[in-house]
Amino acid sequence: MSGHNKWSTIKHKKAATDAKRGKVFTKLIKEITIAARQGGSDPTANPRLRTAIATAKSSSMPANNIDRAVKKGAGELDGGQMEEGTYEGYGPSGVAVLMEVVTDNRNRTTADVRHCLSKNNGNLGENGCVSWMFDRRGIILLKDENLDEDTVMEAGLEADGFEDLEIEDGRTTVYTDPSKLYVVLEVLEKAGYENEEAKIGYIPQNMVKLEGKKVQQMMRLIDMLEENEDVTEVYTNADFDPADLED
Numbered sequence: 001m002s003g004h005n006k007w008s009t010i011k012h013k014k015a016a017t018d019a020k021r022g023k024v025f026t027k028l029i030k031e032i033t034i035a036a037r038q039g040g041s042d043p044t045a046n047p048r049l050r051t052a053i054a055t056a057k058s059s060s061m062p063a064n065n066i067d068r069a070v071k072k073g074a075g076e077l078d079g080g081q082m083e084e085g086t087y088e089g090y091g092p093s094g095v096a097v098l099m100e101v102v103t104d105n106r107n108r109t110t111a112d113v114r115h116c117l118s119k120n121n122g123n124l125g126e127n128g129c130v131s132w133m134f135d136r137r138g139i140i141l142l143k144d145e146n147l148d149e150d151t152v153m154e155a156g157l158e159a160d161g162f163e164d165l166e167i168e169d170g171r172t173t174v175y176t177d178p179s180k181l182y183v184v185l186e187v188l189e190k191a192g193y194e195n196e197e198a199k200i201g202y203i204p205q206n207m208v209k210l211e212g213k214k215v216q217q218m219m220r221l222i223d224m225l226e227e228n229e230d231v232t233e234v235y236t237n238a239d240f241d242p243a244d245l246e247d
Contacts, residue, residue: 026229028056029069030102033082036073047182051198058196087113088130091122091236092217095208096130099225100233109230116228120221133237134202137163138181140174143194147172152193159187175203199233207239215240 032052039046043053049070056066071077085106087099097117103109114124138161142152149167152174156162161180166173176184178200185198210218218238225234 023227023229024059025056025061025065027102027232028052028059028061029065030082030232032056032066032069033073034084034102036070037075037082041070041074041076047185051182051185051195054195055197085109086127086131087124088127089113089117089122089124090130091117091120091221091238092214093208093210095210095218095236095238096133096204097122097221097225098130098134098202098235099231100235101230102232103230109228112228112230113225116221116224120217120224122221131202133206134204134235136178136200137203138176138178138184139197139199139201139203140176140181140185140188140195141197142172142174142188143196144172145170147193152188155188155191155193156184158191159184162187201233202235204235204237207237210238210240 032049035046035049035052039048041049043050053066053070056069068077073082082102082104083106085101085103087101087110089097089099091097099113101109101113110124116122117124147167149165149172152165152172156165156174159176159180161177161184162174163177164175166175174184174188181198181200185195188195218236218240222234222236225231
């Protein structure tokens with residue numbers, strides 16, 4: 001699982017850059033809209049929506065933006081129909097790339113994703129071509145750093161669906177059964193832990209080591225995908241030293 005946590009660290013370092021690009025609000029609005037559409041507009045009865053709203057607020061999103069996104073998802077406002085989906089493909093050296101999207105135009109998104117991959121020595125594949133290389137799990141990144149592992153473990157074991165936790169570079173990541181993500185999240189919140197991120201995601205089973213120019217090429221691919229407003233998450237089994245990002 002260290003590969004995932006290394007990737008979380010990379011994403012954490014990139015968060016400020018992403019915010020400057022103005023992409024964060026767009027992606028958060030889409031998550032709120034989807035959550036409201038699927039589970040209703042009442043955050044107390046919709047844990048996914050509650051988590052999305054909390055994330056938006058922590059990113060300083062104005063309340064009226066949040067309200068409009070909830071209403072749009074609930075069908076109270078006009079707007080294009082959003083749908084979730086995944087794309088699968090390969091990056092440099094054949095590494096697996098799994099992308100989650102929220103889009104109102106599947107043809108546009110497919111063309112954009114294909115362009116990003118082909119421009120960086122990769123290619124778009126069929127559904128199922130790389131997803132078997134990943135495990136689907138609930139992922140909770142706790143907000144505070146340097147937490148005591150035993151204390152967090154004790155709190156987590158009180159929840160049905162808690163599976164494991166990992167602390168790397170002071171960052172604590174909790175893993176859950178994907179169907180029990182919000183059950184575990186609520187138990188941790190009651191124990192006093194705040195989350196920076198809570199989602200159902202994908203953990204690579206095995207990593208592929210990249211070095212030299214392949215690292216920079218992979219990062220260009222990831223940057224291009226994450227800059228696309230339709231792409232909400234990018235997962236890969238590429239393994240490389242985060243220090244290479246500073247070059």
